[in-house]
Amino acid sequence: MIPSSVISPVQHPLLLIVEDSNEDFEAFERFMRQSSLAIPVYRCLNGDEALAFLYHTDRYTDPESAPRPGLILLDLNLPGTDGREVLRRIKQDNNLKSVPVVIFTTSNNSKDIEACYQQGVNSYIIKPMDFGLLKRSIQTLLDYWFDITMLPKNSLKKG
Numbered sequence: 348m349i350p351s352s353v354i355s356p357v358q359h360p361l362l363l364i365v366e367d368s369n370e371d372f373e374a375f376e377r378f379m380r381q382s383s384l385a386i387p388v389y390r391c392l393n394g395d396e397a398l399a400f401l402y403h404t405d406r407y408t409d410p411e412s413a414p415r416p417g418l419i420l421l422d423l424n425l426p427g428t429d430g431r432e433v434l435r436r437i438k439q440d441n442n443l444k445s446v447p448v449v450i451f452t453t454s455n456n457s458k459d460i461e462a463c464y465q466q467g468v469n470s471y472i473i474k475p476m477d478f479g480l481l482k483r484s485i486q487t488l489l490d491y492w493f494d495i496t497m498l499p500k501n502s503l504k505k506g
Contacts, residue, residue, distance in 0.1 A: 360417020
């Protein structure tokens with residue numbers, strides 16, 4: 348039998364959050380701190396920054412500063428390159444298409460929902476306006492993707 352002190356704790360793949368709203372990101376961070384899961388989080392403020400992160404360009408040329416995410420939480424309505432285009436680029440790229448993408452947005456437009464699933468999104472969540480529902484949605488998201496589901500290895504592949 349191996350002593351429990353020798354067993355390393357579970358290391359979770361990193362979460363890339365692409366969100367321009369500081370308020371939404373801070374709420375997400377607050378809930379994550381309350382979670383028992385230790386998930387490394389990186390944030391991009393817009394679609395252009397997310398693509399730079401994923402393709403190791405601009406300020407992310409060093410793969411250490413932009414490791415491959417295990418999950419991408421993507422807002423649709425971003426300044427510059429929007430989330431729809433980021434999703435399209437991820438799912439058409441052979442090096443990135445296996446990374447799960449969850450849309451987390453205020454858009455309940457059926458055309459957006461259908462288009463995202465056609466592009467290969469793994470889940471589409473509408474941000475609840477109610478604080479209690481938002482907390483429950485985030486906790487369910489974290490539990491499902493980081494506690495229940497097996498995610499791809501957090502390898503440092505170049506995109």
